[in-house]
Structures are given as C-alpha cells and as structure tokens.
Amino acid sequence: MSPDGSATLHDYGDAADIRSVREQKAAARAGAGAPPRPLNLYARRAQVYPRKVSGRFRSLKWAALLGLLGLYYVLPWVRWDRGPGAPDQAVLVDLNHERGYFFFIEIWPQEVYYLTGLLVLAAVGLFLATSLAGRVWCGYACPQTVWTDLFMWVERRVEGDRGARIRFDKQPWSAGKIGRKMAKHGAWLVIAFLTGGAWIMYFVDAPTVVRDFFAGAASESVYFFVGLFTATTYLLAGMAREQVCTFMCPWPRFQAAMLDEDSLVVTYNRHRGEPRGPHRKGQAWGETGHCIDCKQCVAVCPTGIDIRDGIQLECIGCGLCVDSCNEIMAKVGLPPNLIAFDTERRMAQRVAKEPLTYRLIRPRTVLYFLMLLGVAGLMVVSLATRDDQGVSVLHDRTLFVQLSSGAIQNSYDLKVLNKARATRHFDIAVEGLPGAGIVLVGRSTRPAIRVTVTAPPDGLGEYRLHLRAPAQSVTSPETKIRFVVTSEDGGTTVRESTFRGPKAANR
Ligand code: SF4
Ligand code: SF4
Known part of the structure; x- marks a missing residue:
C-alpha cells in the first residue's frame, strides 16, 4: 500500500504501465505520441509478459500440466505382455506391421473404424465440456496450452517474473544477457527434443528407438520426425504461444456455437466492478465499484487481454485472472469472484437480485451426453463381441x-x-x-x-x-x-x- 493509504496495489507494479494487447496494438496503430498519420491496419505483435500468480485455478493448471505431461512422456515406456512375437509396448501404433496396440486391444487396418469412433468420442466430449464449462480444454488440456505453460515456467526461472523480464528485454545486449537468453532457449530446445522424441516412441518400440537413435542406427524417418516435432514444439510453445490460439486454431471460431447462457465462462462482474478506479483507504465502497483498476487481471493473462472488455476470442478460459483478482480482493477486504467462472444467466440474476440458479441439464448437454453414451456403448459392445x-x-x-x-x-x-x-x-x-x-x-x-x-x-x-x-x-x-x-x-x-x-x- 502507498503511504497515503491508497488501496491501489502498487506493490504489484504500476497499473498505468500495464496495457492489454488490444490497447498496445491500438496505440501502435494510432502512433501514440507521434504526429497524425494515415491509419495503419497492421500492428506488430505485442509481446505478452504474464505475471506469476497463485490460486485455485493456477493449482488446477499445474495439476493438469503434471498429469498430462507425465502421461505423455511415460506411456511409451509402459510394457504389456502379448506373448511371443508380439510387441510388448502397451500403447503403440505399429505402422510397419499395420497394427495398433492399446493395452489388451489390438486393432487391425480393417478395424480403423475404432479410430473413427475415438475421434467422434473426443469431439462430442469436447462439445459437452464446452457447453458445461466453456473453454476448459483450451485453458487446461490443449497441448499448446500445456507446453506454453511449461515454456513460460522455464522463462520465469531464467529471466524472472513479468517486471524483471520487461526490464531485461529492454536492456542493451551484453554477455550476461546473451548467456541468459541462451540458457532459456537451450532449456526450451531440450524440452522440445524430449517432446519430439517421445512422440516417435508411440510409433516404434521405445527402448529400441532410443538405443538406435543415439547409436546413429535409427531410420532416416525417425531422425526427420524427431527434428520436425522438436522444431514445431520449440516454435509453437516458445515463440508463437498465444498467437496459435488467436490466429491459427479454428476451435475458438466455432466453440461459441456450443455455449449458451448457462455455460460457465470466465466473466467480469461488471455490475459489481463498475465504476472502476483507484480506491482510497476510508473511502466508502458505494462511491466506486469494486474494481480498483489495478490491471493485475491483465498482467497475469497468458494471451494479454483485459477480461473486463467482455468475452473475447483470445480468452482461453484458464481462470488465472480469477486467481489474480481474488488476490486483490483479499488485500482490499472485499469478497472474491469479481472475476469468476460464471454463467450469463447467473450474472443477470445477480443484477436483478434474484436467486442464483445453475442449469446443468439442458437440451444440448443431454443431447451431447446421449451421443457420448451411444458412441461409447457401441464401441464397448463392438470390442466385447469382436471376432478373432x-x-x-x-x-x-x-x-x-x-x-x-x-x-x-x-x-x-x-x-x-x-x-x-x-x-x-x-x-x-x-x-x-x-x-x-x-x-x-x-x-x-x-x-x-x-x-x-x-x-x-x-x-x-x-x-x-x-x-x-x-x-x-x-x-x-x-x-x-x-x-x-x-x-x-x-x-x-x-x-x-x-x-x-x-x-x-x-x-
Ligand atoms: S478486475 Fe480485479 S484484477 Fe482486474 S483491474 Fe479490477 S480489481 Fe484489478
Ligand atoms: S482473460 Fe482470464 S481466463 Fe481468459 S485467457 Fe486471460 S487470464 Fe485466462
């Protein structure tokens, strides 16, 4: 807190310095501070420097990251005895012998419809999850999110938190700066190589390919694909990051079709937060809204947006702004969830001071659930009765x-x-x-x-x-x-x- 008792949280940094990507681009287009010039429709990418945050959703993200990465790296090493002459890797897509193995299930090329069934299950599962809880896939389980999160963690370890990284990037080049940049990119490349290497292990026997790879005896395609997946992981998670979600991924474009007024999405409680502005100690909260305009929700956002502008395509629903704002609310002694996972209906009910309701069972969730059940049931019956x-x-x-x-x-x-x-x-x-x-x-x-x-x-x-x-x-x-x-x-x-x-x- 500042000596005059202002509740504006400068201990997090100067809010005036924090601008969302949109604000930065708008300023760049308008040529802020420069003489008027023709409107520029192109704006350079605004670098996002997310701040470290802790809280319930950050913990959930760590748990998802550890669980998913652990599964991805460990699964190829799990063995499964299928008898003599058969591969003993639990999960393997053996392209050379045209077989797919998943623990006790062996899929022949003629049974590729099981793969179709799995894809349908994944798609309908995604529709159901989105209609219930918004973009949870994007925020917690999408490989782009998981690896970007891991790369950002490495970046923070090497270059420091948001403020330190901004200052570090502005520093002139020196031996120290080059060394730290090299350490960061080196660590990223190691992770990217492990990722590319693990991917190949789903297609060839893991212990064999590791031994052959380092002995220089693996096939050319193995070296090619390890190189390719190393490069794509490094570029997408290290460099492109939020640009993938915003410009490359088709899912944000049509996921809105799965949402309705009862879907949980990350929302700013405008009714409670406005009029926003710095709040002084002793000042009655009735005079201003609960948002003290500290912009910490912007500072932690991995896509650099301001959720107070409303639901946006760039929002991946990670909930980190919820954690960040809850930290602030605790510091100023206000109830949490000024930003929250909430539904449009509940927001309207809050404004109207009506009892809050949440409708889990709705025509679309029932339809998706029945489809999921139907396809899963068909697959189970088909697997249980399949001929040898x-x-x-x-x-x-x-x-x-x-x-x-x-x-x-x-x-x-x-x-x-x-x-x-x-x-x-x-x-x-x-x-x-x-x-x-x-x-x-x-x-x-x-x-x-x-x-x-x-x-x-x-x-x-x-x-x-x-x-x-x-x-x-x-x-x-x-x-x-x-x-x-x-x-x-x-x-x-x-x-x-x-x-x-x-x-x-x-x-
Ligand atoms: S919504 Fe919360 S975190 Fe964001 S500016 Fe307002 S008080 Fe700060
Ligand atoms: S606005 Fe909030 S929920 Fe959306 S991406 Fe940013 S931090 Fe995550």
Whole structure:
C-alpha cells in the first residue's frame, strides 16, 4: 500500500504501465505520441509478459500440466505382455506391421473404424465440456496450452517474473544477457527434443528407438520426425504461444456455437466492478465499484487481454485472472469472484437480485451426453463381441466356365484373417448349391464338400478356390450362396456370394 493509504496495489507494479494487447496494438496503430498519420491496419505483435500468480485455478493448471505431461512422456515406456512375437509396448501404433496396440486391444487396418469412433468420442466430449464449462480444454488440456505453460515456467526461472523480464528485454545486449537468453532457449530446445522424441516412441518400440537413435542406427524417418516435432514444439510453445490460439486454431471460431447462457465462462462482474478506479483507504465502497483498476487481471493473462472488455476470442478460459483478482480482493477486504467462472444467466440474476440458479441439464448437454453414451456403448459392445477371425470372398472376374463333364465352375479368391497368436485351421464349406464341391487350387484336384485351409498366427491366409456344381443344380444365371468358414475352436464366419451360370436358353 502507498503511504497515503491508497488501496491501489502498487506493490504489484504500476497499473498505468500495464496495457492489454488490444490497447498496445491500438496505440501502435494510432502512433501514440507521434504526429497524425494515415491509419495503419497492421500492428506488430505485442509481446505478452504474464505475471506469476497463485490460486485455485493456477493449482488446477499445474495439476493438469503434471498429469498430462507425465502421461505423455511415460506411456511409451509402459510394457504389456502379448506373448511371443508380439510387441510388448502397451500403447503403440505399429505402422510397419499395420497394427495398433492399446493395452489388451489390438486393432487391425480393417478395424480403423475404432479410430473413427475415438475421434467422434473426443469431439462430442469436447462439445459437452464446452457447453458445461466453456473453454476448459483450451485453458487446461490443449497441448499448446500445456507446453506454453511449461515454456513460460522455464522463462520465469531464467529471466524472472513479468517486471524483471520487461526490464531485461529492454536492456542493451551484453554477455550476461546473451548467456541468459541462451540458457532459456537451450532449456526450451531440450524440452522440445524430449517432446519430439517421445512422440516417435508411440510409433516404434521405445527402448529400441532410443538405443538406435543415439547409436546413429535409427531410420532416416525417425531422425526427420524427431527434428520436425522438436522444431514445431520449440516454435509453437516458445515463440508463437498465444498467437496459435488467436490466429491459427479454428476451435475458438466455432466453440461459441456450443455455449449458451448457462455455460460457465470466465466473466467480469461488471455490475459489481463498475465504476472502476483507484480506491482510497476510508473511502466508502458505494462511491466506486469494486474494481480498483489495478490491471493485475491483465498482467497475469497468458494471451494479454483485459477480461473486463467482455468475452473475447483470445480468452482461453484458464481462470488465472480469477486467481489474480481474488488476490486483490483479499488485500482490499472485499469478497472474491469479481472475476469468476460464471454463467450469463447467473450474472443477470445477480443484477436483478434474484436467486442464483445453475442449469446443468439442458437440451444440448443431454443431447451431447446421449451421443457420448451411444458412441461409447457401441464401441464397448463392438470390442466385447469382436471376432478373432475375418473372411473375405471375392468372385473371379471370369463369370463361369463350363467343363467338358458339363459341370459349371466358378472361381473365388478367399482371404482368412487369423487374429490369434497361433496358427489355426479353418474349414470351408458352401451352402445354397446342392451337389457343389470345392477345389483348393494348388492343393487338390478333386472337388470336396469341405476343405481345410491354414492361416498363420496374427496373419492372413490367401487361397484360390474353384467351386464346381452339376449343370442341373444351376437353375439360375445367378445363385445366392454362402461360404461358411469355421475355425478349429468353433468360431464361424459366413460370407454371402453368388454362383454364376448360363442363361436358361443356353443350358
Ligand atoms: S478486475 Fe480485479 S484484477 Fe482486474 S483491474 Fe479490477 S480489481 Fe484489478
Ligand atoms: S482473460 Fe482470464 S481466463 Fe481468459 S485467457 Fe486471460 S487470464 Fe485466462
């Protein structure tokens, strides 16, 4: 507090020096202090120097950061025994062998619809979270936010808090300044390299790729992608930061469609805060609003905006301005939450002095929840009932052949997918064509009612079949038939196909 008893909190810095990005850009466009000149539609990026803050939402952000980064870096090292011949990494997208592994689940290329299901789940989950709590994804869980937060923490450790960094950047270049800048960028590059390296480990066995990488024995694509992800992490989290959220990310553009008057968003309680202005000790609070215009909410904002201007596209909903303002409110002896996560409806109710209500169950939240439940349920049922075998039957391009014996022959390509970890035998039979016999090309010459094929462990057996039927059985140019494929452990797969024959006039 100042000696005259002013409650303006100069111990946080001079509020007059704190300007939101918008104010800085507006001043730059107008050429503040310079003679009038034509309106400039371009303004240089205003550097944001967020101040350190503590409070409930900052703690939540730290918890989210530690949890998510821990998960990201540790997950590739978690092992999962799948038996001999199979990778033992719990989470792995094995592009070389066209398999996806997630603990006990193994996904084949034919089952890529599970990935679609996951993406739909993620999208609907995001819609639900946004309609309930605004941009919580952006503020707490988006990789851009998480890594930017980590990079800012490093920056603060090396260059100091907001005021120190502003002064440091204004200093002329010296050996000390170069050294500290190099330390900061060096630490950023190490984090970026670890991030890029960890990303690659989701696609190749983690211990193997680490050993090969440092021995110079990894593939060129590994070096390329580690370099690429190192560079993008460094540039996006270290340099671009809030510019990604403001100019590159499409999500802020359409997330407004998920919000309504009952969505929790970071809001300034204008009714309580205005008229804003410095407050002197002993002055009655009725004369001024509760906002003392200290601008500490602006100083901590990672995107450099002033939330008192209303909800803005740049606001990522991190809640740090809530923490900052609550610190100020505590110091001046006022109740917290002048800035708060609140809904438009509750703000209006406050003004009207009506009881405050929060509607969790609304048409859109119910719809999103049901969609989430439906897709998740479908995926669980599909996973629980998925077959460990797959069959495809493709009719030959040649419609049919009439043999010298008068029998009609059709040919087919048969593929049997064996998802088990052991070689398995499969019996093939055909229904719907009396007297038909199967010839397994390369294995037999005499037609049989049933033939047996083999498929390798976790692999595909490919066979060519001739299906022969006596001419009198072929009563139609196109007879519907069914291939019945039964594994040695009793699993049955049925595939429908057709058996072609001559038209009646040609028989
Ligand atoms: S809203 Fe709170 S933190 Fe922001 S200027 Fe007003 S009193 Fe300060
Ligand atoms: S205005 Fe507040 S909630 Fe929005 S980004 Fe800035 S600090 Fe976070």
